[in-house]
Amino acid sequence: MCSVSFVIPSLNQEQYLRRCLDSCFAQQLDDFEIIVRDGESTDGSVAVLQEYGDSISWVSKKDGGQAAAINSGIAAAQGDIVAWINSDDYYATDNVLSQVVELFQTDPELDIVYGDGEFVDADGNRTVAFPSQPLNSMKTILLHPVSFVLQPAVFFRRELFLQVSGLKEDLHWALDYDLWLRLFPAAQKVYYLPRLLACGTVHADAKSVYGMLPQFRETWNLKWQYAPEYDLNWWDRSRLYWGHGKNHLYYLAVKAGLKNVT
Secondary structure (H helix, E strand, O other), X not given: OXXXXXXXXXXXXXXXXXXXXXXXXXXXXXXXXXXEEEOOOOOOHHHHHHHOHHHOEEEEOOOOOHHHHHHHHHHHOOOOEEEEOOOOOEEOOOOHHHHHHHHHHHOOOEEEEEEEEEEEOOOOOEEEEEOOOOOOOXXXXXXXXXXXXXXXXXXXXXXXXXXXXXXXXXXXXXXHHHHHHHHHHHOOEEEEXXXXXXXXXXXXXXXXXXXXXXXXXXXXXXXXXXXXXXOOOHHHHHHHHHHHHHHHHHHHHHHOOOOOOO
């Protein structure tokens, strides 16, 4: 039987934290734990965490950032499967994890399960779909403009995460993208589950919103850092530049008020 560790990094997300935690409990798993790493929030987050008593494991203290918080949570985890979900996100339905766990249990060689996501606004209203796709080539991860998958819609074995040395704590904006470039190629087997698994909340305080431009820049630097590991032809390179340009056009459109953040 595979056990699940929900690992939740959080900082000043009182407005969304309870929804995230409740969506984890709603999965109705027999063997799971919820680990929260709070970066010493100054809002009411600690009071929310205290409401759950011993049903969750949490600490609230200064840390080295989001990557450090997640690494700390996974290091303390006891579960076979890691469900990393940020405190402003939540699972789409109450049977997401039961299906994911069943897939892991059926195939011991399966290291990663991922699926589709969607973006929602602060009130949970759907704004845009974030569909993923089967990975026919690991090059797909590199060539996608930002990320081919919504982060909370990825589930992986803790052992694999430790094998690739976890998240790089010197990254602030594209830490998940960097992890995918190391985690997916190292997996024995990867399974794409074609259904909606998780919802990512778009709001003013989300890193992907206020840090959009530095996220694009950090992602771009990572692409060229990993590019030598792939046999890129002229078409692949043109796709990289096109994706980078498209990201900046999107940023300018948002800044000009011509497009809403998604």
